[in-house]
Amino acid sequence: MATNDMVEIRWHGRGGQGAKSACLLLADVAGLAGKFVQGFPEYGPERMGAPITAYNRISEKRCTIHSNIYYPDYVIVVDESLLDSVDVTGGLKEGGAIIINTTLSPQEMRPRLRGWAGKICTIDARRISEEILGKNLPNTPMLAAVVKVSGVLDAERFLVDIEESFKHKFADKPEVIEGNMLTLRKSMAEVLVG
Amino acid sequence: MSTVYNLKREVEKPVRFTGGHRLCAGCGAGIVVSGVLRALKREERAVVVNATSCLEVSTFMYPYTAYMDSYIHSAFENSAATCSGVEAAYNALKRRGKVDGTVKFITFGGDGGTYDIGLQSLSGAMDRGHDMVYVCYDNEAYMNTGIQRSSSTPHFARTTTTPVGTVGQGKKQNKKDLTEILVAHHIPYAAQTAPLGSFKDLHTKSYKAIYTKGPCFLNVLSPCPRGWDYPTEKLAEIARLAVDTCVWPLYEVEEGMWRLTYIPKKKLPVEDFLRPQGRFRHMFQPGNEWMIEEAQAYVDQKWERLLERTGV
Amino acid sequence: MIHAKDINERTPWQDLTPGGEIYEPGTARLFNTGTWRTNTPVFHEAACKHCMLCVPFCPDIAIPVQDGKRLDFDYMHCKGCGICENVCPFQAITMVSGGAPNE
């Protein structure tokens, strides 16, 4: 039951890929920007590789609802292969968007989305993270993509806030901060909206 | 120990364990507890921890405590964890300047609370390395509930859950070797002892267990006139026979080094220990000679292995 | 502070200790277990060599020791098990029938 001033986001990923961490990081950064936030994973006993779901609510007023999100504004697919097994667009609002980690363009993705007629965004998160961070860490590019696409946070403010957050998080290895920041900027620039 | 053992000096210390408790007349547990606590230095305080047992229900029946020191009982299966908690509190409060002076932590559990239901808790406490002593007063069955078998009950012993009948011949299994299980925890000190003679063995081992840093374990044979079915006045004799037949060898393992602390001048046949006790009476029925032979063979085998281990 | 001596089976709940705690040492000494005896040890002081072998064997802590000497039995706590008679090398203790101290 999202009100107009609330954005609801659903993440689809695989255990171990960082979808949960990205979800919690988004909540933290949105909180730093003065928003009311929720970031919560849906838990089961599954291990690495199993499909997982995580959720964000971001709003101007405190949201007291503690149910899962059934009608998200945005859906983020951290692993393209999930499209074959998970109904990722289920409940996605017509005016919303789906953001997929893939090498393909939005046009190329559309046939795989079971009649989804709304906005499709794609980003090659694997390539970007491998190029800059040297590892396949798709969650950072996906985080950038959702901020860019949703406009839920001011992009520049987001970059400032998350750098603060990284400084705290990576206090013992500050060398990784620059790469992460570069990844975020590049991802924002490269996300394709179709 | 800094000074040699002197019974006269030791028994003149103020008692730590008092009369007025409700243990049976002739109970081994009362003797064991006062013997162990006597090894504490006069000036030092202790906290005594107790598993639910004959000892517990008899020595702290509201409002009467038989302990001169602080005492806590919480349940049957958790006395080692309980002792861990007291020791942890001591460390915390000492670090924060809220408690001073030396306090020793001594737990008493029966064989049911130690060999069986409390084994997990005991293993955990020994593994974590708390500075404590765990004393099992081993009377070889659940005496508090009326003489049921425990894993400490010896082979063939009659208990109320291993009765003797036309088919049943008492307990089917051998006694679990708990002391060896504790030794396998690689704790600094583990020993077997019993109330004997001038109490030198029990006292010396208690002192070592109390004053060796880290988790230490004492397994003390504690004859039970009711459960073992012998006249109350025979306690010292029964305990002596247990060690002279090598049914209950006296040894200690200090930092992994095994040492026999008593070798009988003449190793007596097992039946000398069995015969005075009603719980083994059926073993002496005609046709049951094989039971005594089996019991003897088992003791011999364990004794031989102990001799090897201790390099005797 | 509530003392054990003031607690008995007529004490109202308000005057009991919370949780059944006791704040004093050795209150069991207040309790008479001497009435449990069916046999009673008799101490023959003249025969006693004060070797103390009986003392640690007493389950009831009923053999007081003072100034290197064992004293007469604490009949309020002795339950009459007879272990002491058996461990005495000098026949300084004999068990007699009945619960009353033979005095």
Next chain:
Amino acid sequence: MSNRLSGNEAVAYALKQINPDVMGAFPITPSTEIPEYFAQYVADGEVNTEYVTVESEHSSMSVCIAAQAAGARAVCATSSAGLALMYELLYVAASCRLPIILACVNRALTGPININNDHSDSMGARDSGWIQIYAENNQEAYDNFLMAMPIGETPSVRLPVMTCMDGFITSHAVENIELLETDVVRRFIGEYNPEHYLLKKENPLAVGPYDVSSYYMEHKVLEAEAMKAAKARILEVAAEFEKISGRRYGLFEEYRMEDAELALVLIGSTAGTAKAAVDKLREEGVKAGLVKIRVFRPFPGEELARALAGTKAVAVMDKSEGFSANGGPLFAETRSALYDLKNRPYMINIVYGLGGRDVNTEDIEKVFGRLANIAATGEIGPVYTHMGQRSKEENA
């Protein structure tokens, strides 16, 4: 300080601020993170707690009992089967009158095994003599934990306190939170100075006697009186807490109850979801309201009766099955509490959300729909029902 933390992080942070003397630590989903986060504080030297990594929840509670009796502040966290394994010792802790604090991260009880939220674990322990305080969200989980020691340690109370939050829904959800400064927390909590403790030099203490029948009943009356006394103390501590936090707490929270005709009574995170539903119905002109039980032990019976006195129909929503075949535990307590009202509302019981079955605003609206119908017709229908399960009736 504004922050964003999960419920588990919030409790771990409260623990760091309190810096308890002893913690018994054993993992069980979903409370595991509490000892994990705390272990890091220990490793980083931010606390100097004696952190005891026990081999079971049973030993965790045993360590807490002994440590508290010894004069220390002892804490632990657990869930579900872990709490069930502690069962015997929960009674020991309460009957020995030891104000241990336990963070219970509510999870369904086996079996079948399930790691998700309901209240069957703590509800099973409701008669163990522990004070039970439930949180709706991470903020309340933090605040309740901070209030627990001043409540439990009061000499007239001396009872252990279980602070409960919903597993995963609260424990693992990151939300905004207002944290207090550590020095403010320390002043609020104060020092723990029990009159008697095992390590006290001046006199020994004996704990955990065998109680014959001549004393047991009297000791239980003492314990029962302490639980009664806890109610006033909980409110007193809440008032003190409001002064340092600006956040107000009672025995329960009344949400839009002033003129409510239809009301829900429930516990935990569902209250937040239900508040959104109440708001929506209020916009539609329905006089809906909500009572969120915060303190379940001691149960605020008289106060609850007053709060519900003006309603026409009430649904008590239990997030645990009691298998009484007559409704869940919250229903039994609530209906009993209203017995003495002159004009009792109609009352139904709905057992919901077992083993993590999600409940959303539409579900809550349906419950209010049922209440509206009952209020209008006077026909209650079945009193004790379940919600959210698939059923043939629904498919037909």
